[in-house]
Amino acid sequence: MNMPRTDETLWRAVDDESARQERQLELIASENHASEEVMAAMGTTLTNKYAEGYPGRRYYGGCEHVDEVEDLARDRARELFGAERANVQPHSGTQANVAALMALCEPGARVLAMSLDHGGHLSHGHAKNFSGVFYEFHHYGLDRESERVDMDQVRDMALALRPKILLAGASAYSRLLDFAAFAEIAEEAGSRLMVDMAHIAGLVAGGVHPSPVPHAPIVTLTTHKTLRGPRGGLILCDAETIKVVNSRVFPGVQGGPLMHVIAAKAIALREARQPAFAVYAARTLENAAALAAALAGRGLRIVSGGTENHLLMVDVGSVGISGQLAEDRLHAVNITVNKNLIPFDERPPMEASGIRLGTAALTTRGMGTDAMLLLADWIADVLGAPEDESVAKRVRGEVAEMAAAHPIYAGG
Numbered sequence: 001m002n003m004p005r006t007d008e009t010l011w012r013a014v015d016d017e018s019a020r021q022e023r024q025l026e027l028i029a030s031e032n033h034a035s036e037e038v039m040a041a042m043g044t045t046l047t048n049k050y051a052e053g054y055p056g057r058r059y060y061g062g063c064e065h066v067d068e069v070e071d072l073a074r075d076r077a078r079e080l081f082g083a084e085r086a087n088v089q090p091h092s093g094t095q096a097n098v099a100a101l102m103a104l105c106e107p108g109a110r111v112l113a114m115s116l117d118h119g120g121h122l123s124h125g126h127a128k129n130f131s132g133v134f135y136e137f138h139h140y141g142l143d144r145e146s147e148r149v150d151m152d153q154v155r156d157m158a159l160a161l162r163p164k165i166l167l168a169g170a171s172a173y174s175r176l177l178d179f180a181a182f183a184e185i186a187e188e189a190g191s192r193l194m195v196d197m198a199h200i201a202g203l204v205a206g207g208v209h210p211s212p213v214p215h216a217p218i219v220t221l222t223t224h225k226t227l228r229g230p231r232g233g234l235i236l237c238d239a240e241t242i243k244v245v246n247s248r249v250f251p252g253v254q255g256g257p258l259m260h261v262i263a264a265k266a267i268a269l270r271e272a273r274q275p276a277f278a279v280y281a282a283r284t285l286e287n288a289a290a291l292a293a294a295l296a297g298r299g300l301r302i303v304s305g306g307t308e309n310h311l312l313m314v315d316v317g318s319v320g321i322s323g324q325l326a327e328d329r330l331h332a333v334n335i336t337v338n339k340n341l342i343p344f345d346e347r348p349p350m351e352a353s354g355i356r357l358g359t360a361a362l363t364t365r366g367m368g369t370d371a372m373l374l375l376a377d378w379i380a381d382v383l384g385a386p387e388d389e390s391v392a393k394r395v396r397g398e399v400a401e402m403a404a405a406h407p408i409y410a411g412g
């Protein structure tokens with residue numbers, strides 16, 4: 001099918017976005033560059049199909065082919081992560097979390113999760129998010145000294161609160177989470193363990209990060225971060241929990257599934273099983289470690305002293321600037337990052353003292369540790385002299401060369 005491009009205004013914006021991605025070095029830890037095959041699946045006739053229900057039990061006719069697609073996605077998800085069951089319909093990570101919470105407890109129930117200020121996610125109990133509105137969330141935090149999850153505090157809080165759900169998982173945490181220890185605490189407190197592995201799913205798939213699947217009856221993830229698939233959510237669970245999970249996803253919180261996105265998830269899950277993906281995951285980790293060490297060598301404080309996954313938190317307050325200023329100055333040289341609160345931050349969230357850097361997207365672009373060393377120097381140069389236009393000009397030129405040498409898409 002040849003793609004018509006009659007809507008010039010719209011396509012100009014899309015082309016501009018494609019050019020921006022090629023031009024900028026993407027360090028936003030939750031982003032990646034999906035393959036062309038993954039993107040192609042989302043532009044297929046599957047977008048036309050209503051398929052409420054599940055394979056073999058739909059509320060609409062004509063579902064025989066989309067049934068095949070959803071079965072492929074479910075089987076691949078189960079096999080990739082070694083899970084007993086999978087639901088591939090959640091439209092996003094947040095939707096997956098709504099459905100998972102609803103599957104494990106009634107509205108109003110108590111849930112214990114990581115504090116948002118210390119790296120947790122909005123859907124883990126932010127007052128204005130569904131989670132904070134419908135559930136009684138309590139939060140554990142990081143140890144002030146080590147800036148790692150304080151498992152003694154988790155245990156004390158779990159035993160005192162006896163939450164229905166103990167939730168492990170984070171958006172801005174660079175250390176391994178001890179899923180076995182979380183599972184033990186959940187058992188002791190009479191809670192069920194839920195793990196949100198949205199950020200690290202690709203690392204788990206690539207075998208370079210411990211998996212939560214053996215430890216938790218329910219695991220949610222997004223398919224678009226380190227897993228490098230389409231935007232979307234996914235739930236893994238045991239055979240006992242799948243019935244309630246399925247009914248919470250549909251009709252619980254969603255209507256018809258996005259079959260074109262489910263097809264793209266199936267492709268990404270297949271890609272993640274290839275040996276090349278394990279190499280990619282390992283390089284993503286190496287790159288994050290190299291970037292953290294090089295930035296530390298340039299005098300920037302790395303939260304918790306380093307990283308064990310694809311992301312690192314940089315305390316830019318250590319060089320006297322705010323996260324917002326760092327984000328803006330790096331944006332001006334085509335390095336894309338996001339400002340982020342650091343643990344025990346004294347600045348408000350819109351200003352923040354940190355930036356969060358992730359290496360998943362640049363690793364997809366084929367960049368290795370040599371590139372990370374250059375990148376660390378550029379970041380340190382810009383943040384060390386945020387008002388110096390001559391530094392910005394030089395770095396902008398060097399970034400442009402690096403970006404041009406690593407095209408994301410053929411002909412891009």
Ligand SMILES: Cc1ncc(COP(=O)(O)O)c(C=O)c1O
Nearest residue numbers: 030092093094121170171196198
């Ligand atoms: C830990 C975690 N859970 C859930 C989500 C939500 O994913 P989505 O943006 O697809 O709703 C995110 C997104 O950043 C996340 O980091």
